[in-house]
Amino acid sequence: MRGPTIIKAEDDKTRQLNKNTLMAFSGEAGDTVQFAEFIQANVQLYSMRNDTELSPAAVANFVRGELARSLRSRSPYTVNLLLGGMDPTTEQPHLYWIDYLASLAPVPYAAHGYAQYYCLSLLDKHHNPNIDLEQGMKLLGMCTDELKRRLPIDYKGVLVKIITKDGVKEVDFDNDKIVRSA
């Protein structure tokens, strides 16, 4: 977006950091991609040098460290992040919420920006620790429906990627569904 103009409707705001971690970002245009690709390059460099994949916890703490260092510099990155991944050794899923102040919190579900106000209450009510993919996609549908219903802007749908122990893949998501406001 540039003011009221939509420049691109299907902008991928995620970067895959290694085989089993994916980072989604929002914030200041320019900062976001610059920071995400800087992290991506360094995580991949680590994988090549050491012949191991960093765990999501390790990546999250690295990201936080870099963002915290930048926060107290002359020109900090204004980037909010969600970092999801499967731990390659324990095969446990992890999700980390990181804001532009470099606060790091491991969470069961998360959002940034206006989506927090519309979606967190839905997730509080319907999420449970053993939720499967099918139920999860249904819950995501409830979240996007709510955003369509309540947000005064057309955000042009969402891009959905899922992370399993086999890696990251994009899945189809019906963005054309019309939701009427109450």
Add this chain to the structure above:
Amino acid sequence: MGSPFDINGGACVAMVGKDCVAIACDLRLGMQALTISNNFPKIFNYAPSTYLGLTGLATDVNTVSDLFRYKVNMYRLREERHISPRPWPTCPVLAGINQTTGKPFICGFDSIGCIDFAKDFIVSGTASDQLFGTCEGLWEPDLGPEDLFETISQALLSAVDRDALSGWGAQVYIIEKDKVTQRLLKGRQD
């Protein structure tokens, strides 16, 4: 945006008992009035019976706890012994038992490192005003471990109920000479 101390919220308290100390924190992480997480502990363990509670801006809670873990690990490798609870600049609430003397010890700091040694209790966080009241009312000298647990828990839970930026459960550590008990209090989840 208000003061950085009030953005994320949180509360922490430490108390002295008879041959024991207790330290407790709430579990909320927020952004202004919005709660992000209800599982964000603010107490960190740096050696057997040495615990540090940090409140304030969440990013600095992360930074200071990580930096201290690094420094304490380096101290342990260099000195080949554990660090003991002793004033260290820049930390809000410290509680522990000195392994050599067996004496319980607590102290608090302000954000620029002014030390507050206390014989009774130390409070910090957005609920510190409320904690001063509840601790002043409930604490008494020479409480045993179980009584101290009850006192610190009631003091913290009552205080965070009166603060919108704190709460959502609590974590309590009771530290004795050679035993540490960690308890999770569910607390109000609303």
